[in-house]
Amino acid sequence: MLVNSVVIFRETLEALTSVLFPAPCQICDSVLTNASLLPICNGCLASLAxxxxPCCATCGRPFLSEIATDAAVPLCFACRRSTYGFDxxxxYGEYNDRMSRxxxxxKYERLTRxxxxxxxxxxxxxxxxPELFAADVxxxxxxxxxxxxxxGYNQAELIARPLARKLKLPLGAYLLVRTKPRPPRLLLSRRERWQTVRGAYEIRKGTRVDNLRVLLIDDVFTTGATLDACARALKQAGAKSVAGITVARVLSRGSAFSGRPAELSKNQTSVGSI
Ligand SMILES: [Zn+2]
Ligand SMILES: [Zn+2]
Structure with missing residues (x-):
């Protein structure tokens, strides 16, 4: 009984404290002065720019120089080699320090808002x-x-659910399944990223995607391997088109090519083969 009272007292105190002394910005730790629903200061929100x-017409990779955009349909090196399975x-923006926070x-705090x-x-x-993103689901x-x-949740769904509502599209969170787990290591090389997602996604048994135009949603575009693997699974099952959208994109400035390694390109329809 006493323990319960102590817990209730402590929770009440914490609730009061959070009103009187709101938590600092969850990204930069500065004191929050704005009355926002997000625990992120205006400066940090503005830096998520x-x-x-100009960008690649297919995969959206931003061009760092204007020279690359001379072509009528500007394509990055990877897309000139038809690397990706999505259309x-x-x-939205670059995967920099604040974006990663x-x-x-x-991803880890379930900040739904x-x-x-x-x-x-x-x-x-x-x-x-709009022409790129015409979708049915x-x-x-x-x-x-x-x-x-x-x-306990999927962070991509925390973005996809409100986005589907805004676009008045049905949410097909059940349509795709990941059948191959990600290796436990946190950091993967470009090659490993492609290898670990190859054939890692399938259409859920008993569902159909024939002729559907799919809008795929994820948090980060790193090498494009994940969107590629999902798109190949969807298309193999008959999807008409697949457009991907992510919040952030990793820009590999050191390398002009962030696409599928050459030795993996030979088997372009490898979905489900592993
Ligand atoms: Zn901040
Ligand atoms: Zn591209």
Missing amino acids: PFKG SARS AIGLL LGGWFAARLEEKIRAE AVPVPLHPARQRER
């Missing part, structure tokens, strides 16, 4: 190029069931 300027992809809040904020940004991106990139059980 959208890409501006098009775009990302923000995505971490979504941030999912809504990102969804609003992605909606703007989609409305700017919105599908979040799934986690492996073991990972989802452990985490």
